[in-house]
Amino acid sequence: MQIIRTVLKSSDGDWRAARRANARAAVLDAAWGLVRENGLAALSLRELAKRAGITTPTVYAYFESKNAILDAMFADAAQSFVELMSSMPSSDDPLADMVAAARRFSDFCVSDVPRYQLLFQHSVPGFTPSPESYGIALSALALARDLLARNGVHDPRHLDIWTAITTGLVGQQISNDPGGDRWTGLIEDVTRMFLAQYGDATQHKGES
Amino acid sequence: MQIIRTVLKSSDGDWRAARRANARAAVLDAAWGLVRENGLAALSLRELAKRAGITTPTVYAYFESKNAILDAMFADAAQSFVELMSSMPSSDDPLADMVAAARRFSDFCVSDVPRYQLLFQHSVPGFTPSPESYGIALSALALARDLLARNGVHDPRHLDIWTAITTGLVGQQISNDPGGDRWTGLIEDVTRMFLAQYGDATQHKGES
DNA sequence: GTCTATAGCTGGATAGAC
DNA sequence: GTCTATCCAGCTATAGAC
Structure with missing residues (x-):
């Protein structure tokens, strides 16, 4: 799992970006776990959110679509x-x-x-x-x-x-x-x- | 498209079986046309029935399931x-x-x-x-x-x-x-x- | 950012009239 | 056998309170 890094100017922004990247990475990890277990076609936002410990709409805070x-x-x-x-x-x-x-x-x-x-x-x-x-x-x-x-x-x-x-x-x-x-x-x-x-x-x- | 033949005893049953096989084959033809145009994943009984000129429940008269x-x-x-x-x-x-x-x-x-x-x-x-x-x-x-x-x-x-x-x-x-x-x-x-x-x-x- | 609630759609499959 | 009507489940995505 690669963590996408975003370079920002202020150290404050950097800190926030890092947290956001971590959250994104956590969702991606859950997605990989899901497809590894049940196949690519089984990737649904409901099940993904459940695994990531969040709710479906929160997924949209990190990704704009499936x-x-x-x-x-x-x-x-x-x-x-x-x-x-x-x-x-x-x-x-x-x-x-x-x-x-x-x-x-x-x-x-x-x-x-x-x-x-x-x-x-x-x-x-x-x-x-x-x-x-x-x-x-x-x-x-x-x-x-x-x-x-x-x-x-x-x-x-x-x-x-x-x-x-x-x-x-x-x-x-x-x-x-x-x-x-x-x-x-x-x-x-x-x-x-x-x-x-x-x-x-x-x-x-x-x-x- | 192969037509599945069923051997029956009476000529009357044979005739009915042939009609049934024809109808089955027609549904299968529609299914092939559908997946050729839109891919295997796009095979749905609704769209299949529409193409075959029948309704969804009628599909179940010829096939017990998708x-x-x-x-x-x-x-x-x-x-x-x-x-x-x-x-x-x-x-x-x-x-x-x-x-x-x-x-x-x-x-x-x-x-x-x-x-x-x-x-x-x-x-x-x-x-x-x-x-x-x-x-x-x-x-x-x-x-x-x-x-x-x-x-x-x-x-x-x-x-x-x-x-x-x-x-x-x-x-x-x-x-x-x-x-x-x-x-x-x-x-x-x-x-x-x-x-x-x-x-x-x-x-x-x-x-x- | 995160939630509850829900809209809006599509899917497989079935009940029951005819 | 074929229909109308419907059930129930799943999906993506959004609205709006907090």
């Missing part, structure tokens, strides 16, 4: 994802680096399915993230691009293939073996396959 | 999928056969996203297909297994990799480039990659 809550959650998820992926160590072994990155990605997704659905599947009817929130998500894709570039994959089409493979494994894992590792256990194999075809340590064969 | 409608839709989708994939021609070119199969699969998915979500993503809160309906879907997976076996891929783990790759392309296509071909256009490339690693026409390299 979509504003979803947008804050989206930004929160994107921020967590960027921080996780930007701290990837870089070695001289492309295979090990990419396997490690793919494992982090799949752990991030399967450990919090509603967060994954909100961030990557755009699966909430009527909700579209604001440009600001979506911008955070876009910077995460840039991280993946850099990772592949460090490991000898430069073609944007190959980046698309890499995202399809990793999200494909995660999607199958979540849809068809929740809680297991039938697909996430294949990460090393598919990374090997990918780098054998598109990594610069091998000949490119059979490309049209 | 979930029963979803189950019939699931079975319908699975049946369509099995029929589409079971008519795949088989040549002596594994690459061409698998590319053709993957194209059929992705066309099936992107041409009707709600059907894809219902059949493959289990994304309707509170709905689980009945064992009978799910059995139809399972027979579709058997078709994919046979296709890969004909093309020299026998390891069940490799079948899982294949389903992850194909659903990954479809998922990215739907989520991030709806209506386009940014990911579906990569089908031939990824099939080549997959067969280079796991097809029997090449050496298996780098497997643990």
Whole structure:
């Protein structure tokens, strides 16, 4: 959970802003707990308020609408994802680096399915993230691009293939073996396959 | 749209059953039209009845609940999928056969996203297909297994990799480039990659 | 900022006349 | 089988007192 900080001029205003940010964060925490337990579709302001220990109208003191809550959650998820992926160590072994990155990605997704659905599947009817929130998500894709570039994959089409493979494994894992590792256990194999075809340590064969 | 047939003894009963099946099919058609236009979550019995030219209680003359409608839709989708994939021609070119199969699969998915979500993503809160309906879907997976076996891929783990790759392309296509071909256009490339690693026409390299 | 109270809407499902 | 009428529950959001 990231706490959104607002810079103000007076120390008095700073103090009030901090309290307000804390209250907002508490509501967001309750929202995450709710969707983790009952799914994204179960996010209702009544139940959210009950969990946060306030009443429904008070929620509107911190968020102007339900979509504003979803947008804050989206930004929160994107921020967590960027921080996780930007701290990837870089070695001289492309295979090990990419396997490690793919494992982090799949752990991030399967450990919090509603967060994954909100961030990557755009699966909430009527909700579209604001440009600001979506911008955070876009910077995460840039991280993946850099990772592949460090490991000898430069073609944007190959980046698309890499995202399809990793999200494909995660999607199958979540849809068809929740809680297991039938697909996430294949990460090393598919990374090997990918780098054998598109990594610069091998000949490119059979490309049209 | 498949019409569910019920075998009865008397020709009079047969006639009545046919009329009933027609009426059921008409409601199902209206349901498909509704979800295709407004998404799976927008399936409501009020709007469904309006489209079918009947009233809400009449819907209950044909389906005992909303979930029963979803189950019939699931079975319908699975049946369509099995029929589409079971008519795949088989040549002596594994690459061409698998590319053709993957194209059929992705066309099936992107041409009707709600059907894809219902059949493959289990994304309707509170709905689980009945064992009978799910059995139809399972027979579709058997078709994919046979296709890969004909093309020299026998390891069940490799079948899982294949389903992850194909659903990954479809998922990215739907989520991030709806209506386009940014990911579906990569089908031939990824099939080549997959067969280079796991097809029997090449050496298996780098497997643990 | 926080509450009580409620408006206004949509949903699934049912009762009972015909 | 099909209708009118209705029940009951859930939802987002707002009004207005404090």
